Amino acid sequence: MLIFQLILLVVFGAIYGESAMDIITGGGYEVLNTNLGEIFSDLSVIVMIPALYIATKIVRDRPFSSYASSRGGWNFKLYLKALIIPFIALMIFQGADVAINGTDGTYHFSILFLIASLILVPLQCTAEEYVYRGLIMQTFGSWFKIPVLAIVLQGIIFSVSHGYNTLGLVEVFVSGLIFGFLTWKTNGIEVSSAMHTANNFSISLFIMFGLRSSTSSPQFNDVVISIVFDIILCAIMYYVIMKTDWFSEIKEDTQNT
Template sequence: MTTTLPAPEQVTVPVPYHRLAHTERHRWWRPLVGTLLVLAGAFAAALGPMIVAGIVGLSLGLPQDEYGWPVLGDELDLAVGLLGLGLVIPVVMLVARWTQRRPGGTVSSVAGRLRWGWLGRCVLLAVPAVGLMYAVLFLLPGTGAEAVFVGWERFLFGVAVVAVLVPFQAAGEEYLFRGWLVQAFGSWTRSPWPGIVVSSVLFGLVHGYGTPWGMADLIFFGVVAAVLTVRTGGLEAAIVLHAVGNLAALVTGAAIGALGSEETATDAPALVAAVDMAMVAVYGVAVLWLRPQSLLSR
């Protein structure tokens, strides 16, 4: 009695996420050329909305600063910046297709697309985790700040801006750091760790340098987000944590009129950074515990 095993081509085993750029058309130079194009495209994506907003502002006769540039206000300035980061998503996907001859959707996940069902489950994990973090910070001594509510009209306008654009901004950063960079290094090395480490350090550096604790917090976030991306086979878990965290911070800023603040996560003091890293770790463990058995599932 004999048993017929399926032919190798009939068994579907997803390629690890970080190796998706290592296709049969891979050449050592393609990730290098692609990275240069991604950086150029990201610069153009950031500059484009600024130029359009400036032209519109001048045509409307808005007040000008000392450089002759129209003053849009904190909320609209933030909207322009968030939009520019969101436009990095199509840039990365197009460069993946042009330079590496692979579907742009393979930057999203091993399924070739964002897995919306899994993304939704990650939201259910991230919202209580971030909410608990803010509750802890509110109760700890020395972490609260006195502020004055800006009023409902300005608050609701600010919330509308961040609610619409922050998910795209967070996704744009994830497509660049946890997507393009992790896969670029993965096209050269079988181990995901070179890409995880380099992308996480660069993620921290692009936010500027404020405190050692803030920098450690950002790099830790980058490492956890990259590990989740590799282990779950896609960007969904990283995008959700990034977006929910930014939404919470910016909605709080909108309430006190601080959307124009130049402070970033890298300016966090030791206690705030420690609480944030604990939240990120808890979320990471929960995601790995509940990740889908099949990485190709929705």
């Protein structure tokens, strides 16, 4: 992963020059308020996928598909189904926040950037799910055989790998717990990847339209409201998974194992 990220850094430096690189490598999530910064940030995470794939070929202890699920690999249909509810809910939530608190960003929308975000954001979120809920959580689960402990430990690692202030880290930790819980209950990372994608893409849309801005120092009220909303959304998704036939693939595979 570090090798891929170094190559990415060199390529961006060669294309955009030193001044652009100062913006990209300046640190903090404020970099996501620029098109170039978000594209670079997404790509630097996306390289986790080929890095993990190459690692599985070197170590040869298990197939790459096993990091996606215990149901025979990635289920794209399940991922698309799971996108609907969280994306709609998050767009409403983000819109309500703007209506109450007003805008605080800079408009930088473009068709090309929208297309890039439609491609890069899902890959970026899925890459994180492969590493944190796939590789790391499964590894802890195989060591301790206690699902709750594996979920908590990966949540801690997930949070500290983000560059937020203390309040922001708490919010990311709760998100990590939610993603880990859904991964455990669905025997795969498709649902957590969908929720992760819905969250990041909705935020990206509001940032590019100048309705909000990204910050490394979220405030107390914003964090509390976001955590409560995420828990409610998780409960809704869990109810849908368990009570409807949207996710019949999970029920069928679970019965067969």
